[in-house]
Amino acid sequence: MITPMDIHNKTFSRGIRGYNQEEVEAFLQELAGDYERIYREHREMEEEMDTIKTKLRNYEKMESTMSSTLVMAQETAESVKRNAEKEAELSVREARNKAHQILAEAEAARVKLNSELMKCEGDMNLYMEKILANFKSAMSLIESAKNAPKPSTVQSPIKEDDNENTADESSENLFEGKEPEEESGSEEVKE
Numbered sequence: 001m002i003t004p005m006d007i008h009n010k011t012f013s014r015g016i017r018g019y020n021q022e023e024v025e026a027f028l029q030e031l032a033g034d035y036e037r038i039y040r041e042h043r044e045m046e047e048e049m050d051t052i053k054t055k056l057r058n059y060e061k062m063e064s065t066m067s068s069t070l071v072m073a074q075e076t077a078e079s080v081k082r083n084a085e086k087e088a089e090l091s092v093r094e095a096r097n098k099a100h101q102i103l104a105e106a107e108a109a110r111v112k113l114n115s116e117l118m119k120c121e122g123d124m125n126l127y128m129e130k131i132l133a134n135f136k137s138a139m140s141l142i143e144s145a146k147n148a149p150k151p152s153t154v155q156s157p158i159k160e161d162d163n164e165n166t167a168d169e170s171s172e173n174l175f176e177g178k179e180p181e182e183e184s185g186s187e188e189v190k191e
Contacts, residue, residue, distance in 0.1 A: 004036035 007028060012018075 002035075004032050004039055007032040007035055 010028065012024070014021075
């Protein structure tokens with residue numbers, strides 16, 4: 001590529017019938033200035049383009065990173081969603097199983113309580129029948145006692161006017177196992 005310096009430093013050989021030297025040099029000066037300006041703009045644009053390319057590469061890397069991050073985030077979100085759904089299903093299944101277990105235990109407890117209640121009711125009826133029978137028996141004994149003859153008073157076999165010896169003899173006979181002798185004058189026991 002021709003540089004502006006190449007244009008400034010360019011010399012031509014001189015011929016007999018050549019171009020007007022001043023016009024050629026003025027044109028070359030103008031051409032060199034324009035070319036220098038265009039060359040500078042071109043260099044600036046190349047630098048700017050390099051900067052833009054660098055930024056573009058960075059943006060492309062960022063886009064790639066963001067795309068992969070987005071894909072990874074979507075995959076993670078799907079995975080989290082699937083895991084959450086599985087955990088929710090598992091929790092619901094466990095809750096249903098627990099509910100069925102609680103219901104079964106409650107039903108078993110209800111049946112057991114009903115059975116115990118029936119047994120207690122039967123035991124209570126039996127106990128009440130026994131109490132009633134005992135009460136009837138007691139009433140019957142009370143009625144028998146009411147109808148029984150009244151007891152009579154028992155008289156002492158020892159006369160009050162007898163001396164102490166007779167009482168001592170009776171006591172000795174009792175301790176020796178002998179029957180007390182009945183005196184002919186003792187009163188008979190009233191019935």
